[in-house]
Amino acid sequence: IAGITQAPTSQILAAGRRMTLRCTQDMRHNAMYWYRQDLGLGLRLIHYSNTAGTTGKGEVPDGYSVSRANTDDFPLTLASAVPSQTSVYFCASRTGFNSPLHFGNGTRLTVT
Amino acid sequence: AQKITQTQPGMFVQEKEAVTLDCTYDTSDPSYGLFWYKQPSSGEMIFLIYQGSYDQQNATEGRYSLNFQKARKSANLVISASQLGDSAMYFCAMREGLNNNNDMRFGAGTRLTVKP
Numbered sequence: 440i441a442g443i444t445q446a447p448t449s450q451i452l453a454a455g456r457r458m459t460l461r462c463t464q465d466m467r468h469n470a471m472y473w474y475r476q477d478l479g480l481g482l483r484l485i486h487y488s489n490t491a492g493t494t495g496k497g498e499v500p501d502g503y504s505v506s507r508a509n510t511d512d513f514p515l516t517l518a519s520a521v522p523s524q525t526s527v528y529f530c531a532s533r534t535g536f537n538s539p540l541h542f543g544n545g546t547r548l549t550v551t
Numbered sequence: 552a553q554k555i556t557q558t559q560p561g562m563f564v565q566e567k568e569a570v571t572l573d574c575t576y577d578t579s580d581p582s583y584g585l586f587w588y589k590q591p592s593s594g595e596m597i598f599l600i601y602q603g604s605y606d607q608q609n610a611t612e613g614r615y616s617l618n619f620q621k622a623r624k625s626a627n628l629v630i631s632a633s634q635l636g637d638s639a640m641y642f643c644a645m646r647e648g649l650n651n652n653n654d655m656r657f658g659a660g661t662r663l664t665v666k667p
Contacts, residue, residue, distance in 0.1 A: 472654065481555075481642055481657040497654055529596065536646065539586055539598035540655060 445543035460515040462530030471513040475526040520550040557658035572628040574643030585626040590640040
C-alpha cells in the first residue's frame with residue numbers, strides 16, 4: 440500500500456441497500472476526508488476526521504456516516520442508499536494546515 | 552454562498568501558448584490557503600500549487616504559477632507553454648483558518664483543452 444487506497448473501485452447498488460466504502464492510508468496522516476464529486480459541482484465535503492476517535496460533518500453529510508477507530512482507516516457508510524447518492528467518492532488525507540490533500544483514486548458508485 | 556468560484560466551465564488553448572484559469576474566493580478569515588488541483592481523464596486528483604494568504608510572493612511550480620491578488624480575492628492559475636498533457640479538469644480550492652477541522656472547499660472546476 441502506498442498513499443491512500445479506496446475500495447471498491449466501482450459499485451452498482453440497489454436503492455435501499457447498505458454500503459460501506461473503504462479508505463486506508465499508510466502515511467500516518469491525522470486528518471482524513473470524504474468528498475463526493477458531481478458534474479458541475481466540483482468536490483463537496485461529506486465528513487472529516489481530524490484525528491483518530493473524532494469525526495465531523497461537512498457540507499453534505501445527510502445519508503452518510505463515518506468512523507475513525509484508528510489513524511489508518513476511515514470508512515464511509517451509506518445506511519440506505521438513494522439514487523441521488525450516485526457519484527464518485529474520494530477519500531483524502533493531509534498532515535498540516537499548509538499541506539495539500541492526498542487523494543485516493545476514487546470509488547464510482549451508482550445507485551439504481 | 553459560494554466560497555470558491557470558477558467562472559470558466561471550459562477553456563481552449565493552443566499548444567505552447569499560456570493560459571489563465573480564473574478563481575475567486577470569499578472569506579473573512581485573514582489566514583487561509585489556496586490550492587490548485589488537476590484531474591486528468593483518468594480521474595486521479597493531482598496537487599499542483601499552493602498559495603498562503605500571508606505569502607508575499609506569487610507561488611510558482613515549474614510551468615505553473617499563481618496570480619494572487621489578495622485585495623480582489625482572486626487566485627488565478629497560469630500555465631505557461633501548454634502541452635497536450637495539460638488537457639484536464641482544474642479545481643481551485645481554499646482552506647480557511649488555522650484549526651485542523653477547517654475543511655477544504657472546492658470550486659466547480661474548469662475543463663482545459665489543449666489543441667495541437
